[in-house]
Amino acid sequence: MTETATARKRLFHKSDELKFCIECGKERCSFGWCKDCETSYMISNFKTWTSFNDHIDKLIQRTQLNATQTCDYLEFIDYSQFDMIKYVSRGGFSTVYKAKWLEGPRWNWDEDDQGWERSGPIDVALKRLDNSQNIHLDFLVQIEEHCKCLQNGYLADCFGITRDSTGCIMFVMRFYDNGNIYEFLDKVKGIITWRDIIDMLWGVASGLEKIHSEKRCHSNLHGGNLLIEDESISTDARISDVGLNGPCDKPRSISQLYGVLPFIAPEVLCGQQPNQSSDIYSFGIIMWTLASGLRPWHDRPHDLELARLICHENLRPEVDEVIKDIPNLYRELMERCWDSNPSNRPTASELNNLLGKWIICICDDPNTTPISEEFFNAEEKRWDLIGKQLNTNNFPKVVIHPEAVYTSVDTS
Known part of the structure; x- marks a missing residue:
C-alpha cells in the first residue's frame, strides 16, 4: 500500500472515530458530542451543585439536557472558582467585574481519551444583577x-451562572478586552476603516437574523451590549443581553420601558411593545455610531424633549456635518433602518445578505465593482481627514453632556 493510501486509510478511521462514540457506539450529533453519554454525565453531576434557587437550577439543567455541542449549555460555577476579581463598569441594573476562572470551560478535546477536558484558567466577565437575592x-x-439563543456564533459567549458572597446572581461570560462599542471607539479615537465597520455590522445582522428566525427580538439593542472581538483578520461585534432588560427583582409591566433613549424606536417610545422592526431601528442608530465614531446625541440631555423630537419631528442623528465620507449606499441603508414607518425598514435577513455582499465586494472580489469603488473612495476621504488630524494632533474633543445616558434606564 502506498504512503498516500495509508494516510487516506488512517484519515478515514480517524473520521470514523470522531463520528461514533467510543463508549456507546452511537453516532455523535456534533464534533465529540454524544447526546446520550453527555446527558448521562450531566445528570450524574446534578447532585454536586446548586444555585440555592430551584428555578435557576432547573433552567441550567434544561440547557444541559438539551445541549447538542460543547458551547450549547450553562453550568453553575462555584464562586470559589474565581480569582483576581476586579471592578470594570456599572450598567443600568448590573455591575460588571473581570475575573480569572480557574478551571475554565469544558472546551478542550482530548484525542487520546476521546472526551472533553477543561481549558484551565481564562479571563471572564462576571455580570452581577442588582438585588438578585x-x-x-x-x-x-x-x-x-x-x-434559547446560546447556540449562535454572533452572540457573546455565556458559560454559566454563579452566586457571590452576598447571594447575588452573576452571569459568567467571556471577557472581551476591547469592551463594548463605546469603549472600543474611545480606544481607537473613532478611527476605524469602512471594512471593519461593515464587518462588525455584518456580525450584528447575522446575530439578529438568528434571533428573529426564532420568533424573538432583542428589545434593548444599543452600543453598550455589543462587545468587540478584535482579531488579526477581522473586527467582530458580539451581541449580549438578548431579551434581558430592567431590574431583576420586580415584576414585568407592559407600561414600563427600559432602554437607552437614542436607540429606542419612535413607535416604542409612543407605547408599542418592542419587536423585530424596533431592533432594526436600533441597528440603524448603531450604523451611525460606528460611521461617526460618536455616541448618538452626546451633546444634549436624553430627556422628554429629545423623545418628543424623535417621535413627532422625525429627529435623527446628524449625517452631513458629522460623517463627511459616508458612502451613499451605506447612508441609504441606515436611513431605511431608522425610518419612522416600521414597515419600510429592512428585515434582519435582508441586512445580513446585503452586508455579506458588501464584504465580498470589498474584500474578496478581484474586480472593481460599483460597491467596492464607492467604499474605496470613502476610505480615501476618511484617511485623508485622519492624516491631517494625526499630523496636527488635532482630534476633536468630545464632551458628553452630563444628562446624556448610555446605560439602560426606565424611560416610561
Missing part, C-alpha cells in the same frame, strides 16, 4: 428566553 419569576422567564 430576590430575583423575580418574570426575570427568570427572560433568562430562559436568553438561554
